[in-house]
Amino acid sequence: MNTASKDHHSTRASALAQDLRALLSKLKRRLREQGGMGDLTPSQVSVLLRLETDGPATAASLARAEGMRPQSMGSVITALEAAGLVSGAPDPNDGRQTLLSLTDACRTWAQEKRAAKQDWLTRTIEARLSLQEQDELAASVELLKRLVGD
Structure with a gap:
């Protein structure tokens, strides 16, 4: 791989990292809103x-x-x-x-909040993404798991 190609890959990886961080922050905020902390x-x-x-x-x-x-x-x-x-x-x-x-009340509250987040995300995926896009999202999730070492 030549220097220009390495620079292009590095620039692309940096842009992807920036976009991913921003997107995950936004998703985290939306989930927090749904969970009503x-x-x-x-x-x-x-x-x-x-x-x-x-x-x-x-x-x-x-x-x-x-x-x-x-x-x-x-x-x-x-x-x-x-x-x-x-x-x-x-x-x-x-x-x-x-x-x-x-407390038991806290455990129940946490379960309810997680269920609300899960429900919102499930409904949003179903409403906004076609079956093919859901397959693409599943593949992307696998890539994200590799990034974090899962």
């Missing part, structure tokens, strides 16, 4: 996702994992507790610590 901040959403994925955790371990100061994490947790999304219980290994976990 309400008044939650990005930090609060991140903490909820971490608790859902990793299980119960202390405020200190959440602060470390999120790269936040413990004081900042305290305000995040206070807001989540006030909303009924997380609750604390004494750590069985260290009674001085509190383990935070998602």
